[in-house]
Amino acid sequence: MSRLLESRLSRRATLRGGLGLAATTILAGAGLAGCSDDNNDSDDGDHNAGTGTTPPASSQTLSFDSVPRSLADQVVVPDGYSVDTLLAWGTPIVAGAAAFDPATNTAADQAGQTGMHHDGMYLFQADDSPNQGILVVNHENITRENLLPAGRSVDGDGMPNDPEQIRREMAAHGMSVVQIARDGNGRWAHQMSSFNRRITAMTDIAMSGPVAGSEYLVTPYSPDGTATRGTLNNCGRGFTPWGTYLSGEENIQGYFTTTDTSPALSRYGIDDVGFGFFWAAVSDDATDEDNGEFARFDVTANGSGATDDWRNEVNNFGWVVEVDPGDPSSTPRKRTAMGRFRHEGVEPSLITEGKQIAFYMGDDARGEYCYKFVTEDAWNAASPAPDMLDRGTLYVARFDDDGTGKWLPLDVSKSATLAGRFASQAELLVNTRIAADLAGATPMDRPEWSAVDPISGDVYYTLTNNSDRGSDGEEAVNAANPRANNTYGHIIRQTEAGNDPAATTFTWDIFVFGAPASADDNINRSGLTTDNEFAGPDGLWFDRRGVLWIQTDNGGNEVADATNDQMLAVIPAALSGDRTITPDNQASLKRFLVGPQGCEMTGSELSADAKTLFANVQHPGGRFPDYTDGVPPRSATLAISRDDGGEIAL
Template sequence: MTDRHYRTPVHINNEDDNNPSNPSAGPALSDLIRVRLSRRDALKGLMASAAIGAIGVGINPRGAAAAPKLGFAEIPHAYDENLHVPQGYTAKTLLRWGDPIIAGAPDFDPLKHDAAAQAGQFGYNCDFVHFCPLPEGSGASDHGLLVVNHEYTDAHMIFPGFADGKAALEATTAEMAAYEQAGHGLSVVEVKRDGNGWSAVPDSRLNRRITLATEMELVGPAAGDARLKTAADATGTRVLGTMNNCAGGWTPWGTILTAEENVHQYFGGDPEATPEAANAKRMGIKGEPSYAWGKFADRFDISKEPNEPNRFGWIVEVDPYDPASMPKKHTALGRFKHEAATTVINGDNRLVVYTGDDERFEYVYKYVSSGTFDPAAGRANSTLLDDGTLYVAKLDADGNVTWLPLTFGEGPLTEAKGFKNQADVLIEARRAGDLLEATKMDRPEDIEASDKTGKVYVVLTKNDKRKAEQVDAANAREKNIWGHIVEMVPPMKDGRADHAADRFTWNAFIQAGNPKDPEAKAIYGGEVSDAGWFANPDNIAFDASGRLWISTDGFPDHGVHDGLWVTETEGEGRAVTRHFLGCPRGAELCGPAFTPDGKTLFVAVQHPGDEDGSNFQNPSTRWPDFKDGMPPRPSVVAITKDDGGEIGA
């Protein structure tokens, strides 16, 4: 997810995070950590700093653990116009905004902004990345499809002549709006590696652009509900496009799951004058959009199409191997500002999907299918995503997690509370979580489960709205501007982690920030170097060896670039992070993804140069082209080790 409060405050993807829309009285995670540590402090008579160090099971006091055994020279913190990787590694720009990927698409011209051309070119701000081997079902690591999300567009960085995003918004034309819409969605691109490194296959029959003009099917319990019907779709089962696609995931049957996140920012009009007023407010839709699309299309004006926003905010399934296939929006996984969709095949063969709601004081969810995964069924397994139970997490002060079902008719989710059926519960999943008093988290972003241990890692980027009355000696951060990572531990069943269980345990894995800053009260597993500390974790990924890679979004607030850090999750190197990659200025790092052999790491560099005072004509960096007249271009980068070995080893 993009956190842009330190840059030009227009087209702010999570602007409503500064005014959170969660009114519930459920406990905040900060309250639970404080209570838990306060109890330990009272019982053990420890000093506050020692209590903080003891927060997590397996977290060692600072200085007690050695650095992880990683085979690269850590790079320093910096803030400049370049991308940095360790000595012995090569970073090659593979796909740039505007590169033609569909046969017949024109070459990129920064002064010509034709929507039809952009619909055949690599889209704008790249986020989630996944490598799909070719042929399908193989373990190939030198040939495959890259699936890349395009989260949003920055008009003042795309179009010349605007000082900032506000000026571009006010001057948006129909042609500009069409170009922006074509820059959203996903790209599917065939890529190959040979003696010269990685390259794209621009005319591959498998290449595809998915945009806001791509027809999609609504499936699951809410499909066909009256609240999903519009003038353009009387069935409530068809919708054009997907937008604000942030992190994602993949399925065991070979498809991709992409998460629709900050969809609130695209809808103008007056939500208060519609039947969906309360629902719109809970999703942060205020009629003050960051895009002017509603001036040119009724569906982006909530006054004219009050149900259209209900058709966004879902998990979308895309088949990367079939460019003619229709994507599906799976309503059983709930509607909110999704980040990530991580799948696990449980020990009983049920499918489990973890996903977060990326806003301050929002919730962590998981979905458990009713049916079981059948490897022989192929794409037919997709129906597992339509029949199951969505749960929301409640973390208590004793270190337990209770997964509460969002099921119509159970507990407060009844007609008396305004829910007529399960479709209402799913469309208003946030309000359902409020009523269940789920734990309000500090911006839940990516969630990943370790194949090695079964433990689940929940990334919480930050929450700078924590109030003074929530602070005590055991949690001395009035505003969590640094973020942290929570580790959830499923119980064991028949020798395997039971992800379908309704009770887990939890502990704090890392509390980010500078250990030398007393205000931060950072927690790592041991000593980290001056470059090893980080802040604002966002996307994470496990490599084949079980190491956890952590990308950041918002680190420039602390004076250094966003980038990539790596740590072990077990043993003496647990929670001791080392710095591997640094972004160009103004950029965040997204989508770390590995090839099956672990010898290539793909990363997405999103919104390079997007910071205060930077625009198309005067960018703070011209990465990656560094040519006069060429703006910075969001890009996917392929990183390899010069000796051909495993990344990080």
């Protein structure tokens, strides 16, 4: 990583297709790079995974005791740890932004404050400056009764009719880019900085890659199909070795409405209701805008010509968005070569000089697929190829019952079947889900986040749940998804052949099954106890020391009845045997944190010195974190530290 830091400034101007050179850096004399990650930069590339040898054992052990289950409206951490609230929804981060007051804040105020529903995040920080960095946080969704405490203004049909309120909802989505620093007492706080900015559902975005400039992205706003406005439902995150942030757009179907019923729309769940946002119901005539500010969210083909036909607007969403945190004037870019679906994590493979980079991704819905995008160019830190995310091959995974698997290319030039269905690669990428269906991929139990083990190079995916598994007309039980009515979820692990990110075959096994401790052996296959029972594995992340962090989104089941959502930790390299969680070694999996009532735990990061763990509390339902009359619950980023100043968890 030190070599990446040294070379970053000289290469930024030629990389990322328009994500420009930062005029200044956050750290005097040093470039901005992501150093709290789980990847390395190895010259020999020998990580011993998938080569017939055993990955190196780890002598590390977790130093804390599992915290008990909790239903309290508070954050529970091990003895000897403390928790601070770093960035709550509504924190002013842009100069001149108003203080948080949901009763009086305007859309413009919200556009200068942190958004709602914190999700994936990444800390850009240099190893030699552990006391400051730039944090980028996703904001997935909103809780309307908290954002608009006086209620939403609607017409006689119950449709929204106040442009200011809709703009405020849009401004609460997206991402926050925030400089943070630690004071002499070890407390973290956000800083007012020129790096700080909000990216919302209204921000100008450039389209990039094979779909950019195609007929599928042409709208009245962008007649040449190269630009759009906004990013939505930003969920899992990723990063690049050249110091940029990747954000996955997930449930895009919730924001658009249509009365059309084409296969392309129905395969992505676009219907006449969505999540009930109905932003298109607000008349553009009631605003100072005449560019489809709200009308664009109705993607019904009206046949009246290009000036007000927004049928293609939905195709501008469902992508991976790249953001340069070191250049606040840069325009975010949606990288279309990486496919269009309900993106969660975008985790890179181990970064190895002279090798291509794979980015592992999940499509978060029952019966959807695991993907990877492999760059065409090999990584060269001294002279990286430009636009690496615009050139490469998108693959979808087939998990065979014998523990092997195959990466199936989604490329019209490599498949007669796909070439017979799609006229171009641009059309295929807009319809990635349909292409994956035709390729013969394995439908999975809601693939969400991905993570890469820095010791072995193995790839992990959370499969959150699938209550339809085994039902009539739904996906049959198979070896990779072996439980019918899977309400608890599991985590699957892949090993690329030859530890090569560009490999087209892999082996796989199931790392751990979520389950209540009280369930029988057919359900509780990993032998979990009350010290580590969990359900709904969602957020997933390796810190660079090899600790795997699992975050949960329980849903309604017995585990949710016993405890709020949580974070667990385990060191896979330290496990014996095949390094999966079994009844014999389940105690190696420990509960580190339990969140407050009604929340989902999601997004985590470790400071460069490993002394602060950052984690996000999303949509708490009690009174966290203010516990003050009249103040609604607020999603927030936590900063967790050890009271003795030691490293987190070890």
